Amino acid sequence: MANVFDAATYILEQCGPMTTMKLQKLIYYSQAWSTVWDDDVIFPEAIEAWQNGPVVRELWQETKGRFRIDAVSKGTSANLTDTQKETIDRVLGFYSNKDAQWLSDLTHMEDPWKMAYAEGQNTEIFPAWLVEYYSSIAPEQ
Structure with missing residues (x-):
């Protein structure tokens, strides 16, 4: 199974450098929409x-102290399935042109x-909560 670092690496490969806060929010929305569209999570790490806003602690620890990030040392996008990449691409198509504060405010x-x-604070956001909420606002596929 892919992990959060694999997903973060893919996002950075697709979008280029960004703030760590924006990366966290794009990771969150990738996971959220994957629970609806794919009936599965992309990565097993908890979102808190x-x-x-939502944060994956392991990714935060990897990027701690850095405002902008262009790579994470632990990930490889090759670990993602084609379906996972397609889901992330759809998320990026909608959310990647927004700034970090806008994304944080939205969450x-x-x-x-x-x-x-x-x-x-720091309570886990469970995948079941993501499914329940985002399936209620899911756009037609």
């Missing part, structure tokens, strides 16, 4: 509700982050 308006954060 942090103050600035704060959506139920998965709000539900987890209401239970306490």
Whole structure:
């Protein structure tokens, strides 16, 4: 199974350098929409509700202290399936032209982050919550 670093590497290969906050949000939306469109997660690492929105702790630890990022040392996009790449591509097609703050603000308006954060900062956002919320707003395929 692919991991969060594989997905992050693919996003950076497709979009180029970006802020670490924006990368975290694109990772989140890739995972969220994968649960709806593919009925599966892209990576097994947990997503947590942090103050600035959803964060995968392992990716945060890898990029800690860096404002902009152009690569992660632990990932390879070759570990992603074609379906996973297609899902990420669709997510990037919609979200990648938005800035990090816009993406963070959007996550704060959506139920998965709000539900987890209401239970306490750094609470896990469960895949079931992603499916429930994003399938209710899913565009026609």
